Amino acid sequence: MKRRHPRTARQWTSLDRQGRAPLYRQIYERFRNAIASGILQPGERLPSARSLASQLATARGTVDAAYDLLVSEGYIVCRGAAGTIVSPTLADVLHQRRQSFQTADARKNLRNTSVAAAGSSPGSFQMGLPALDAFPRSVWSRLAVKRARNLSSDAMTYQNPFGYEPLREAIASYLALARGISCSSEKIIITAGFQGAMGLITRTLLAPGDEVWVEDPGYPHARRALTAAGASLVPVPVDSQGMDVAAGIVKSPRARLAVVTPSHQAPLGVALDLPRRLSLLAWADKVDARIVEDDYDGEFRYNSKPLPALKSLDRSDRVLYVGTFSKVLFPGLRLGYMVLPDSLVDAFERVLDTLYRDSSTFIPSVVADFMTEGHFARHVKRMRQLYAERRAALAAALDEVFADRFDVKLQAGGMHLLAYLRHHERDVTVAQRANSHGLAVSALSRWSVKNDCGQALLLSFTNIPEELALREAKRLEQAIKY
Numbered sequence: 451m452k453r454r455h456p457r458t459a460r461q462w463t464s465l466d467r468q469g470r471a472p473l474y475r476q477i478y479e480r481f482r483n484a485i486a487s488g489i490l491q492p493g494e495r496l497p498s499a500r501s502l503a504s505q506l507a508t509a510r511g512t513v514d515a516a517y518d519l520l521v522s523e524g525y526i527v528c529r530g531a532a533g534t535i536v537s538p539t540l541a542d543v544l545h546q547r548r549q550s551f552q553t554a555d556a557r558k559n560l561r562n563t564s565v566a567a568a569g570s571s572p573g574s575f576q577m578g579l580p581a582l583d584a585f586p587r588s589v590w591s592r593l594a595v596k597r598a599r600n601l602s603s604d605a606m607t608y609q610n611p612f613g614y615e616p617l618r619e620a621i622a623s624y625l626a627l628a629r630g631i632s633c634s635s636e637k638i639i640i641t642a643g644f645q646g647a648m649g650l651i652t653r654t655l656l657a658p659g660d661e662v663w664v665e666d667p668g669y670p671h672a673r674r675a676l677t678a679a680g681a682s683l684v685p686v687p688v689d690s691q692g693m694d695v696a697a698g699i700v701k702s703p704r705a706r707l708a709v710v711t712p713s714h715q716a717p718l719g720v721a722l723d724l725p726r727r728l729s730l731l732a733w734a735d736k737v738d739a740r741i742v743e744d745d746y747d748g749e750f751r752y753n754s755k756p757l758p759a760l761k762s763l764d765r766s767d768r769v770l771y772v773g774t775f776s777k778v779l780f781p782g783l784r785l786g787y788m789v790l791p792d793s794l795v796d797a798f799e800r801v802l803d804t805l806y807r808d809s810s811t812f813i814p815s816v817v818a819d820f821m822t823e824g825h826f827a828r829h830v831k832r833m834r835q836l837y838a839e840r841r842a843a844l845a846a847a848l849d850e851v852f853a854d855r856f857d858v859k860l861q862a863g864g865m866h867l868l869a870y871l872r873h874h875e876r877d878v879t880v881a882q883r884a885n886s887h888g889l890a891v892s893a894l895s896r897w898s899v900k901n902d903c904g905q906a907l908l909l910s911f912t913n914i915p916e917e918l919a920l921r922e923a924k925r926l927e928q929a930i931k932y
């Protein structure tokens with residue numbers, strides 16, 4: 451493996467401080483481009499965060515945020531005292547790609563495809579992934595082959611900008627049954643997952659400088675999408691009843707938007723309680739604000755029925771409900787959906803018509819068949835059972851291996867558990883040690899803006915079969931031993 455000296459300061463002189471892109475994003479993008487284009491080679495060492503921050507005259511946290519993003523996307527790995535290096539696993543992918551793409555255009559593609567491939571083998575404990583081993587691939591491929599064989603002329607023409615109609619109908623039926631939301635398919639838009647929905651929402655509803663409530667701690671990608679749109683973020687603390695709505699009203703009484711995860715707060719796992727749901731809706735109604743309900747994994751509750759969505763209580767049409775297939779099927783689909791308030795249908799239609807004619811028919815048609823033929827409901831039910839088992843097994847294994855070091859908290863639902871660190875350790879440091887051994891552990895504090903909600907590791911159990919739980923807990927122990 452090549453180990454060169456960290457890059458010198460000369461390359462890092464010109465961050466654009468007046469630009470719209472935040473500084474961490476600019477640093478991230480430069481590294482990403484340098485890696486994809488071969489300027490930085492797999493195995494090559496990056497400057498330490500402290501030294502790069504001082505070269506750039508920026509805060510250490512800014513460089514940390516860029517490095518975290520690069521780690522989470524598989525470009526770089528932290529090797530503890532040995533420093534941070536470009537991921538050696540990219541070598542093969544980059545090499546193969548370079549051989550097969552010789553033109554300038556193809557080299558441009560490389561930047562995207564190589565990293566997608568690099569990111570495709572998840573490390574243990576990786577957040578955000580459903581059980582990849584339990585997906586019914588044979589049913590899926592049967593449905594996909596059938597659709598591919600019977601390509602109709604209709605499917606080859608331009609489609610409704612809101613997306614493939616049969617899928618929107620299937621989603622409307624599913625939401626009525628499973629999430630207590632009654633809506634017609636005309637109000638449903640198919641999106642490129644939650645992230646695609648956020649792009650559409652920010653473009654349609656926000657002007658630069660608009661205040662937006664975000665949960666603190668909360669989903670970093672939601673914050674990034676809002677920041678990229680020039681919104682002014684108002685972090686609202688989360689406690690055991692979910693987002694503290696009263697605190698939000700004090701901090702920013704006339705915010706334009708609030709982005710919340712009411713069924714299963716990301717990442718603390720609590721549910722927004724009924725009084726707060728009602729006061730959030732009442733506040734939005736009073737000041738004409740909108741609420742984005744991110745219902746990313748509401749299907750997975752283990753000891754009780756899934757909670758009805760916030761949208762099901764929305765009498766004054768304030769809530770934009772966003773669902774995703776990333777958790778219930780798989781994130782590589784890049785498929786999600788949004789239920790619009792009546793009053794916003796025209797505004798979204800205009801934006802979709804002009805800018806977002808990107809909804810295809812093929813994948814949505816396979817998903818629609820998967821839903822209408824009953825596979826979807828069966829799959830969700832099976833996964834609920836499987837996750838309950840995997841969750842219990844991992845929690846027991848962690849208790850056994852880390853009884854003295856972790857305080858493992860199980861929430862009512864979700865796809866990860868929280869292991870609070872008992873001995874005043876920094877979660878970021880512990881997570882970095884785990885990452886350098888190929889374990890995709892995340893640190894709770896990375897999800898916070900201001901609200902100190904403790905030091906904990908976020909550990910997904912979805913891809914750890916019961917019989918491997920103890921082995922994985924021991925691997926983690928080896929990786930993070932003092």
Ligand SMILES: Cc1ncc(COP(=O)(O)O)c(C=O)c1O
Pocket residue numbers: 577578642643644645646669711716744746774775776781785786
């Ligand atoms: C809070 C939250 N919302 C939404 C998503 C899903 O995003 P997407 O649909 O863009 O894959 C995730 C994925 O991890 C998440 O954690």
